Amino acid sequence: MTHSKEPTRLNVSGTLRGVRRMLPLAAFTVAFGLAFGVAAVHQGLSQWEAMLMSTLMFSAPSQFAALDLWDAELPILAMAITTLAIHTRHTLMSAALYPWLQPLPRWQQFTTVGVLTDSNWAMAISEYHRGERNVGFLLGGGLALWVAWVLGTGIGLFFGGGITEPERYGLDVIMLCFLLVITVGSGPRRELYLSWAAAAASAMVAYWFLPPYLHVVVGALTGGLVATAHFRDADTEEKQ
Amino acid sequence: MIGTLIPQSLLAIGIMIAITYFSRASGLLIMSRIPIGPKVKRFVDAMSSSVLIAVITPMIIHGDGGARLAALVAGGVAIFLRSPLLAIALGMAVAALWRY
Numbered sequence: 001m002t003h004s005k006e007p008t009r010l011n012v013s014g015t016l017r018g019v020r021r022m023l024p025l026a027a028f029t030v031a032f033g034l035a036f037g038v039a040a041v042h043q044g045l046s047q048w049e050a051m052l053m054s055t056l057m058f059s060a061p062s063q064f065a066a067l068d069l070w071d072a073e074l075p076i077l078a079m080a081i082t083t084l085a086i087h088t089r090h091t092l093m094s095a096a097l098y099p100w101l102q103p104l105p106r107w108q109q110f111t112t113v114g115v116l117t118d119s120n121w122a123m124a125i126s127e128y129h130r131g132e133r134n135v136g137f138l139l140g141g142g143l144a145l146w147v148a149w150v151l152g153t154g155i156g157l158f159f160g161g162g163i164t165e166p167e168r169y170g171l172d173v174i175m176l177c178f179l180l181v182i183t184v185g186s187g188p189r190r191e192l193y194l195s196w197a198a199a200a201a202s203a204m205v206a207y208w209f210l211p212p213y214l215h216v217v218v219g220a221l222t223g224g225l226v227a228t229a230h231f232r233d234a235d236t237e238e239k240q
Numbered sequence: 241m242i243g244t245l246i247p248q249s250l251l252a253i254g255i256m257i258a259i260t261y262f263s264r265a266s267g268l269l270i271m272s273r274i275p276i277g278p279k280v281k282r283f284v285d286a287m288s289s290s291v292l293i294a295v296i297t298p299m300i301i302h303g304d305g306g307a308r309l310a311a312l313v314a315g316g317v318a319i320f321l322r323s324p325l326l327a328i329a330l331g332m333a334v335a336a337l338w339r340y
Contacts, residue, residue: 031325035328045249046249049253052253052257053253053256056260056261057253057256058260065292068295074248076248076252076255079256080255080259083256083259084259084263085288086291086292087263087264087288088263089263089284089285090267091266091284092281092284093267094265094267094268094271095267095270095271095275095276101268110265110268113264114261168336170310170331170332170333170339172307173307173310173311173314173331173332175299176299176303176307177310177311178328179292180311180315180331181314182292182324183293185324188319192289196290199293199297200297203293204297204298204301215298219291219293219294219295220290220294222290223290223293223294224283224284224287226286227282227285227286227287227290228279
């Protein structure tokens, strides 16, 4: 609203501003990374596997979900579809960034979205609506979270290996607690209750009666379909 | 405890890396051609949390008392106190106490 006439750009000072703004959340992210490192060790991943995931996937929900599916024989297709289902929302987020990033050179656009997460997107898009035009704000926020996530993973891998009976300390429930917290932590929205109930029920049916690993895909699709059917009804009611 | 073949895990992680990057970049590619409608947004929005519900539910139903109690405590703290780290810490603590 104040400086909306400024042209879109990407520079160091904007990036540092993004880093500074994201520091409090980055401190939490170190702890989450630590939890991932410990859970990865407990699940039998080697250190390079966990580090590769944290540095290049850079996605807490997908990485924890992948740990849950991790097995002697890796269900690669199920892991791919689960990652896709978790991550498709980032397509919507980068789509929302398109009007802002579009004037930049393409290599800058496609580098910046490499560190796109829910948090730096939410922070940057609200600043964009207030007139921020420096894409560094988005990039810096993402870089701060990335460093924190990788650092935390490293610490978790380092200390997690020394623990012999993880169940005794409740370490095996980190994954469950983390996924639960990110699902309900932003405040469960009422319009999603029906989707979630359908997702839980269909996932359990698939878990018991279908071949292994399909329950995640079945639950995700059911939840999405219920939401679209449900919302269409809500729209028609409003019109009447 | 799980002996994994290295090429297989590299393949799995490589595919997941490609998918995460593609998801982040595809919005820019799609928007330069066609805008995304509200119905697709609703589907994706519900799907991205439903997938996590689908992962969690069997863990709770087939988990021991410690895991169930942890889920109850972590979920409650996350919803009512809005503190993700406290939620996870307390969840672990009650699971450890249950098994003590």
